[in-house]
Amino acid sequence: KKMQADCLRSFAALLLAGAVLSIAPPVLPDAWSRTGTQYLAFPVPPYPAESGVPPLPFLASAMESYYDWSIQALREVYHDSCVPIFPNGSQWSCDFLNVNGTAYLLQHADRRIGEPECCVFLKPWHPPAPDFVGAHSGAHFLKNNTVQGKNAVWWQADVPVQEGGPFGYGWYVDEQGQYTAPSGFYFGGFWKYANGTDASANVIQYYDSFTVGRPPSSTWEVPASCDQAKQCDNFPHLASWYTNRHG
Numbered sequence: 517k518k519m520q521a522d523c524l525r526s527f528a529a530l531l532l533a534g535a536v537l538s539i540a541p542p543v544l545p546d547a548w549s550r551t552g553t554q555y556l557a558f559p560v561p562p563y564p565a566e567s568g569v570p571p572l573p574f575l576a577s578a579m580e581s582y583y584d585w586s587i588q589a590l591r592e593v594y595h596d597s598c599v600p601i602f603p604n605g606s607q608w609s610c611d612f613l614n615v616n617g618t619a620y621l622l623q624h625a626d627r628r629i630g631e632p633e634c635c636v637f638l639k640p641w642h643p644p645a646p647d648f649v650g651a652h653s654g655a656h657f658l659k660n661n662t663v664q665g666k667n668a669v670w671w672q673a674d675v676p677v678q679e680g681g682p683f684g685y686g687w688y689v690d691e692q693g694q695y696t697a698p699s700g701f702y703f704g705g706f707w708k709y710a711n712g713t714d715a716s717a718n719v720i721q722y723y724d725s726f727t728v729g730r731p732p733s734s735t736w737e738v739p740a741s742c743d744q745a746k747q748c749d750n751f752p753h754l755a756s757w758y759t760n761r762h763g
Contacts, residue, residue, distance in 0.1 A: 540650060541647070541649040541650030541655060541671055542649055542650075542669075542671070542685070542687045542695045542698075543646050543647045543649075543650070543695075544583070544585075544646040544647075544648075544698075545646065545728045546584070546585045546586060546646060547583060547584045547585065547586065547728070547729055547730040547731070548582075548583050548726060548727060548728050548729065549580070549581070549582050549583075549726075549727045549729070549731050550580070550581050550697075550698065550723050550725060550726045550727070551578075551579070551580050551581075551723065551724060551725045552578075552579055552580075552581075552700075552721055552722050552723035552724050552725075553576055553577065553578060553579065553721070553722055553724070554576065554577045554578075554579045554594060554597070554599075554719060554720075554721045555569070555570050555574045555575070555576050555719065555720050555721070555722070556574060556575040556576075556597070556600050556606075556717055556718075556719050557570035557571065557573070557574040557717060557718055557719075557720065558571075558573065558574075558717050558718070566661055566662050566663060566664075567664070568663055568664040568722045569722075570718075570720055575597055575600075575607070576596065576597075577594050577595060577596035577597035577598075578594075578595040578596060579592065579593060579594050579595065579721065580592075580593040580595075581593070582731040582735045583643065583731075584730050584731060584736075585643070585645065585646055586730075587615075587736070588614075588615075588617075588642040588643055589614060589615045589643065589735075589736050590612075590614040590643035591611060591612065591613050591614065591731075591735055591736070592611065592612040593611050594609060594610050594611070595609055596609060597609075598610035598623075599612075599719070600717070600719060601680065604628065605628075608623065608624070608626045608627050608628060609623075609624045609626055610622060610623050610624070610627075612637065613736075613738065613742075614641065614642065614643050615736050615738060616738075617639065617640045617641065617642055618636060618638070618639045618640070618641065619636070619637040619638040619639065619641045620634055620635070620636060620637060620738065620742050620745060621634070621635050621636075621637040621748050622634050622739065622741075622742075632741070632745070632746070633739070633741035634739060634741040634742040634745045635745050635746055635747065635748035635749075636745050636746065636747050636748060637748050649671050649673075649685050652673045654673045654674040654675060655671055655672065655673045655685075656671065656672060656674070657669070657670075657671055658670040658671060658672040658684065660689075663686065663688070663699045663700060663722065664722075666688050666699070667688065667689050667690075667691075668686050668687065668688050668689065668699040668700070669686065669687050669688075669689050669693075669695070670684050670685065670686045670687075670700075671684070671685045671686075671687075672684045672685070673685075677704055677716075680703050680704045681703065681704060682703075682704075683701070683702070683703045684700075684701065684702040684703070684720075685698070685700075685701055686698065686699035686700035686701065686702075687699055697723070697726035698723050698726060699722070699723060700720060700721055700722045700723060701720070701721045702718055702719060702720040702721070703718070703719050704716065704717075704718060704719070
């Protein structure tokens with residue numbers, strides 16, 4: 517009976533793989549919110565861990581994202597550790613607020629000494645369109661697996677390593693192989709050691725909730741600290757990374 521059950525599971529996996537390969541790239545809803553966890557970890561090349569947690573060692577940060585394509589707005593909130601792309605580490609909280617054709621980097625009370633509360637990360641810039649995975653010239657189906665016990669599909673955009681790639685986009689799928697919600701996202705990052713040197717690492721974000729609908733209008737309020745915001749440091753490398761990661 518165990519062998520029969522194993523065969524049935526294998527057959528179901530093959531059917532799922534066939535269904536996945538026959539459908540188009542995923543398309544996001546026009547407006548949504550999600551929560552999850554961002555991990556900075558060492559495995560190279562990047563891969564999505566089926567447990568939803570990468571192997572140790574890693575740094576973890578709770579995160580939220582908000583999106584409304586009707587006004588071309590996106591906000592990413594990192595509560596414990598910012599995106600690891602900066603030359604002096606990333607262990608402080610941050611937001612990326614993308615509104616009115618401008619991407620702002622917002623930093624909070626735990627920011628590095630001498631850093632502004634707000635700076636212009638990229639301008640002009642707008643969030644990716646809902647169909648950005650399929651629109652990316654280098655995007656292709658990569659694999660299907662399970663994440664936290666649920667079937668998932670991964671697409672990858674083959675962006676050069678020096679520009680933060682490759683970028684992987686994961687989606688949960690139902691028994692018919694149809695997309696239901698984003699499962700994760702991975703890209704290249706840097707682990708800043710205490711002695712000031714960088715090590716290549718990977719970032720993977722796993723999402724645990726996804727809600728379709730327009731976020732509250734307060735999500736898009738630009739703080740007063742951005743009124744006289746200047747361009748953030750370390751351009752154009754960071755701008756290139758941010759543009760590429762979103763397709």
